[in-house]
Amino acid sequence: MVLKKEANERLCRVGQDTPMGDLMRRYWHPIAPIARLDENPVRKVRILGEDLVLFRDRSYKLGLIGNRCAHRNTGMQFGIPEPEGLRCFYHGWLYNSEGQCLDTPLEPRDSTFKDRVRMTAYPVEELGGLVWAYLGPAPAPLLPRWDILVWPNAIRQIGVSILPCNWLQCQENALDPSHGVYLHGHFFHYTLERLGLLEERAADKTTHRSYVGARPDPFALEFQLSDHGIRKFQKYSKALGSKTDAVREAKYMLFPNATIGAEGGIRSESQFRVPMDDTHTYHITYQVYRGPEGVEAPRQDVVPWFKVPVTDEKGEPILDYVLAQDMAAWWTQGEMTDRSHEKLGTTDSGVIMFRRLLDQQIKVAQGGGDPMNVVRDPEMNDIIHLTPPEREDLHVREGAYRSQYHKGYWMDDADRYGSAIDKVQEFMQRIEEFSMARTPRRDGGFD
Template identity: 55%
Template sequence: MLTAAMNERLTRVGPDTPGGELMRRYWIPIAPYSQLDENPVRKVRVLGEDLVLYKDKSGTLGLVGDRCLHRNVDLQFGIPDQCGLRCPYHGWLFNEGGKCVERPMEATPRGEIKQKLKAYPVQELGGLVFAYLGPQPAPALPRWDLFVWPNAIRQIGIMTINCNWLQCHENTGDPTHSAWAHGHMFQYVLEQQGRYEEAAARAEHTLHTRLKTGIGIKELYANETETGISKGVRYSQELGADSDYTREHSTVIFPFFTQTGKTGAPRSEYQIRVPIDDTHTYHICYQVYAAPPGVEAPQQDSVPWYEPPRHDENGKPILDYVLAQDALVWDAQGAITDRTAELLGRTDIPIVLLRRQLDQQIGRVEEGLDPINFYRESPDIIYGSGSAPDYSKPLLKHNFRKLYHRGFFNDDADRYGPALELVKDLHRKIEEFETAQQNALEKTESGSN
């Protein structure tokens, strides 16, 4: 349970708020780059600020205030020029720095004016456009591993969720929700649809693993790392688990990334919870399907994007895939959940640490210090999960994560992705490659005997 004051401190993201000042120390993903190929001028709202993102005819990106200085026309309807964005009303031209560089039909059309549009630096990395809304000089854009990992297919799923970013992100501090939100609720939904028997017969359906995560829980653990938090669940055979074992949960990368799956695996993902404002979240699933050494992934000219639906044609919630189940329970808590009314339990240990870390990093900014994951210079690659993949060991404990060609994709948002057929082909090649390797090993071993 938090005090009302602490809840405000952790959730509010507008200008001059403690949480908003922290967020403004980071490069924030605001759109798939491929959206600008479809429409080079787009309205963007991030951290409570209304802005316009554009790509001009020279390929330069700009992020500026959304209202023309002349007559307040909304610049989302602006016209890309060779070097900037023109207002559609009278053609005033603004560059990526927010400066008006031309005013047609004025007595001195190229005369300077002192006023500028609000403007922020933007960069592209891994098919995403990132913006920095904080004090200058801007830090380096961190090269997190999934954005730059070679020999891989990528796609980007985006979704707007009508609640505060933190209750979306707290999902990553809640390893045990999977047993119910993605296990028992999944089962209930499929039973209502008359599809449960079919799903239960599929060994690779995520339902089986999810239900199992709720059996035999001994304790949870959570530890701070250099980049965020590691956490997981310890199971006990005495309490009903198949054996005594520890199950690592997804990695938290501060301030609002979660990594599921190992870097370099046939399927891994960043889930990114970007605050649009205090009561809306821009949720990004950055999905990566990597090929191991010996298998070549197909080349992509650009990283495609998609928006997984949350409702069917009748307005009824779609709840037969994991991300939709998550989104339901996030915004079902309300626009900003009242954490003074919570009753936390032993399974909430990672959430407590996540909130404490957020408060501590807000405090660092208030003291004039840099928060974690603030890079003056970025290495060529940063491993949020700790280290580079070791291909001498299995990268996936749950083999269904590389069985998209066998139907695993049906259980999550990936099923709507435009790169799905490429991923199926890649997983098929990986299976053939691994089968050939295993056959060769067995043949060698039998020959030596």
């Protein structure tokens, strides 16, 4: 499924009245960590080609309105939060979260002018430490309560970066599990070699070592369409040259622009690829570390956020952690990559499946239906399990927590930049001690 220019743009472009723009507008998108509003309650944001201002007023109500004042176009990013709404800093016009003008203080006292002034406004809600926005047609669907966002007994941190490329390049990576051997194996190894860090970073069971020993062809890929996206399996077999026959599930593609960590991990990382416009992506790594029953997670009043760096202070690319390697693979494909000359191989079957699914869901939206993952049933939305509850603590039960804990991902991945990482390590240690002290029963439970 090589995409000619027109078909490619159909899947990439997200502006108003474009097929993909219309599909994307059917979903709630995370636009900022809520912690950013503690630093400054008024922030400029760009999403789906629109420049907007996110604010929290003095009653703690969130709002997302146009970035230019309806009076004479001054930027609302310097607006003053009021008990109700945001006041323009030029002549003081006040707007509430619905975009309605409530006050024009320099106009005559009895003026009703304000009643006829309104600006763009979109619904916003907070969930899981993120602010989510809905830019689509009314009535807005429910903000889905994916399990990762609402799991209790967990500690979280949120990493963000702005990438100079189209969202689809990032998301196609979610259908491409075979890249690990090279990008996070051989290339990781080569990067550490160049930096003179091979010895230091090889001390533990680090990512590049677990990948680099693998041959590029020990597994067959299988992709399955599921309720919420596409599941991916790597099937190892002796026939293909693997040591054992085994099936491993890789990250789950959550339609249309996210990924969810594999089942049962103590560390569960999701990524959201939010289109800012056709050539920029707001990339979020959402990191959740869960404890089993009996090990209490550290308390968090607010989920901390951090910048995921792409370059160092000299402007040189940083490449010695997993997400940086992925991001470099995406932005080096170009601002909006030309897919008309691709040479797709057998490992690209997931990418092809995803492009077809996008095309199909665009048609669903165009036909007036709700595309995949638009949620309207409140009963279903109490918590939406992406990992079946009985498999949530799989790694603890099977003892695989050890490989997670000792894997060294706080060195190997973006987690290392997060301010909660010390607490995470301490938490992991307690989980390990707890698990070691218990004997697994045959049925997988604990005595």
